[in-house]
Amino acid sequence: MDISRKTDYALRMLAALVRDPSGVVSVRTAARENGVPYSFARSIQHDLAVAGIVENARGANGGMRLSVDPRQTTLLTLVEAVQGPVAISCCSNPAGDGEPCPKRPTCHFSPVWCNAELLLRAFFSSVTLHELVCEGRSPLFRGTFEVVGDEEARAAARLDRADAPGTPSVPEGDARA
Structure with a gap:
């Protein structure tokens, strides 16, 4: 079994969400801080949203936020x-x-x-x-x-x-x- 690059990047982006006190991180910020190409990060965000792991937060301070409890999500x-x-x-x-x-x-x-x-x-x-x-x-x-x-x-x-x-x-x- 191989952990794909996409999975590795997704986990890094999710870690950024867990660490951020506001719980909301822009895709651009998550991509930049984790060395993920922005277009790939957008694709990952979309897949995580479809899977119900994250949701989109709109507005001036928008981005993505976890829609699952990190204490319960394995x-x-x-x-x-x-x-x-x-x-x-x-x-x-x-x-x-x-x-x-x-x-x-x-x-x-x-x-x-x-x-x-x-x-x-x-x-x-x-x-x-x-x-x-x-x-x-x-x-x-x-x-x-x-x-x-x-x-x-x-x-x-x-x-x-x-x-x-x-x-x-x-x-x-x-x-x-």
């Missing part, structure tokens, strides 16, 4: 709002058609990719925008890994997905679990 939510579902392989949904890869049941590597995706989603969902920007906190994985049989790995991938559709399970010891 990094996973923001990344997926900009670049779509966090996925590291085509195993779970290769063409975006809702159907997993037909080779998944017999593939030796599918459990690895699917479980890695679950870990990445849990990692991104374990921290909020406020924690990252205002508190200077970042997630740190301190768990361990073990090699298990294919069936156990497949079962774990299915169980984690079934626990909370759309919400990744969080590694043991996380306060949000």
